[in-house]
Amino acid sequence: MSIRLGTEVARALAGHRPVLALESTIITHGLPRPRNVEVARATEAAVREAGVTPATIGVVGGDCVVGLSDAELERLALDESCVKLSIRDLPIAAALGLSGGTTVAATATLAHRAGIKVFSTGGLGGVHRGASHTFDESADLPSLAATPLVLVSAGVKSILDVGATLERLETLSIPVLGWRTRAYPGFYIADSGFTVDYQVDTPEQVAAVAAARDALGLSAAVLVANPLPPEHQLDRALHDRALAAGLAEVEARGVRGHDVTPFLLDYMQRHTGGESLEANLAAYRGNVDLGARIAAAIAGA
Numbered sequence: 001m002s003i004r005l006g007t008e009v010a011r012a013l014a015g016h017r018p019v020l021a022l023e024s025t026i027i028t029h030g031l032p033r034p035r036n037v038e039v040a041r042a043t044e045a046a047v048r049e050a051g052v053t054p055a056t057i058g059v060v061g062g063d064c065v066v067g068l069s070d071a072e073l074e075r076l077a078l079d080e081s082c083v084k085l086s087i088r089d090l091p092i093a094a095a096l097g098l099s100g101g102t103t104v105a106a107t108a109t110l111a112h113r114a115g116i117k118v119f120s121t122g123g124l125g126g127v128h129r130g131a132s133h134t135f136d137e138s139a140d141l142p143s144l145a146a147t148p149l150v151l152v153s154a155g156v157k158s159i160l161d162v163g164a165t166l167e168r169l170e171t172l173s174i175p176v177l178g179w180r181t182r183a184y185p186g187f188y189i190a191d192s193g194f195t196v197d198y199q200v201d202t203p204e205q206v207a208a209v210a211a212a213r214d215a216l217g218l219s220a221a222v223l224v225a226n227p228l229p230p231e232h233q234l235d236r237a238l239h240d241r242a243l244a245a246g247l248a249e250v251e252a253r254g255v256r257g258h259d260v261t262p263f264l265l266d267y268m269q270r271h272t273g274g275e276s277l278e279a280n281l282a283a284y285r286g287n288v289d290l291g292a293r294i295a296a297a298i299a300g301a
Contacts, residue, residue, distance in 0.1 A: 003114055006067020012053035013115050018299035020047050020291050021066075021111035021119035021149075024058035026284065027073070028082040028101030029262045030122070031277070032269075037077040039281065041070070043288055050292035055116055057107045059085055062097035066114040076101060084258055086139045105143035108151065108221065117210070117298050118150045120291030122284040123157035123187035124223070125261065126165030137168070138261075144221040145172040150210050150298070152224045152291040154283035155185035155192055159243060159264040162192045174220045177209065179290065185227035188234040188268070188279045196225060203290070203297035210298060226290050232282035234275055242271040 005013070012019050022043060027036045040056065047054035055067045058076050065072060076082055076099060083100035085093055087109055093100060102110065104121050111119050125138025138160075144151065156165045166184065169176055178184065178196045186192030200206050210222050246267035249255075255263045268276040 003064045003066055003110060005114060006055065006065065006069060008053055009055045009067030009114070009116075016299065018052045018118075018292070018295035019055050019116045020052050020288070020295045021107060021116045022047075022054055022056040022288070023102055023104060023107040023119075023121050024056055024068070024073075024076055025084055025101035025103050026122055027056075027077045028058075028079075029084050030265060030280070033078060033080075037074055039284075040073050040077060043284070044073075046285070046288060047292050050289070050296070052292040052295050055111065055114070057102050057110050059090070059093045059098065059100050059102060061099055062094045064090060064094065064110055066110055066116070075099070084262070086258065087143055088139070103140065104151070104153075105139040108140075108143055108147045108149060112147045112149050116149065118152070118291050118295040120152045120284075120287045122154060122280055122287065124151070124153040124155065124165075126156040126160045126162070127168055141165070141168050141172060141174070144223070145174055146219050147221050148210075148213060148219050150206060150222045150224060150291075150294055152179075152226055152287045152294065154187050154228055154287060155225050156187065157261065157265075158186035158188050158192065158239065159246070159261065159268070162186055162194055166194055166196075169223070172220065173218075174223060175209070175213070176223045176225055177206065179224055179226040181227060183227065185225055185283075187283060188239055188276055189236060190227040190230045190233045200224070203293040206294045207297040224290065224294070226283075226287050228279060228283040228286055232279055234272060234279045238272055238275065239268075242268050242276070245271060 125140035
């Protein structure tokens with residue numbers, strides 16, 4: 001399966017300049033239209049302003065593209081037939097000429113194969129609630145165990161089983177660093193109630209950890225857990241009420257597999273009056289800003 005580099009990304013990589021990978025499921029499945037187009041363009045602009053090249057990754061007509069053009073980005077954003085593509089789906093999409101947004105797992109894989117070292121997303125996938133019965137666990141986790149890049153996220157999505165996800169990350173030998181805190185964030189909320197063992201305070205420290213991992217020949221991603229500012233987090237009581245109702249609706253409707261996360265994100269948005277969406281975007285913007293700074297630090301190391 002071949003990967004096509006966008007012109008801007010190809011030039012940056014050839015010149016050893018910093019590049020930041022960005023996923024596309026937030027565009028195709030995570031945000032309402034047409035706001036998704038606006039957010040995607042504003043995100044890329046913010047990365048460029050930081051002196052870093054954005055590489056939004058997606059699949060267009062079966063082509064795995066690292067560094068979507070503006071026309072390709074808009075096409076994915078506005079096409080309601082786009083599918084959600086994890087790693088297992090990439091060869092199928094390539095063979096059948098499908099278009100879609102790439103998940104964290106697929107984006108990380110394509111970014112690493114292209115030579116990109118840093119990737120920013122919103123919230124990480126993980127172990128779903130009730131996974132002891134359903135075995136429902138995101139492909140993000142095993143893929144990150146085999147993909148040596150730096151991933152910046154606002155923790156795992158709070159709709160998941162945060163504690164079980166942290167246990168799986170430990171089992172998979174994936175290091176987790178708290179950004180200026182040891183409180184592990186929960187996507188919509190700054191503190192999930194769980195802690196991590198290590199804290200980093202500068203992009204240079206993250207770059208040093210990544211360099212040490214590479215020197216040891218280890219294969220896992222380094223996860224940087226970056227909490228959104230408390231003033232932007234979703235009210236915890238509102239969060240808990242909406243999530244409990246959403247989980248009950250998932251069960252009542254029999255929603256399963258990769259449809260659970262987009263269903264719950266949409267449910268949370270509708271039942272918090274849009275507040276969860278604003279928290280999501282605040283977290284994403286913070287992760288993109290931090291990811292750009294880390295990419296610059298790694299490129300300058």
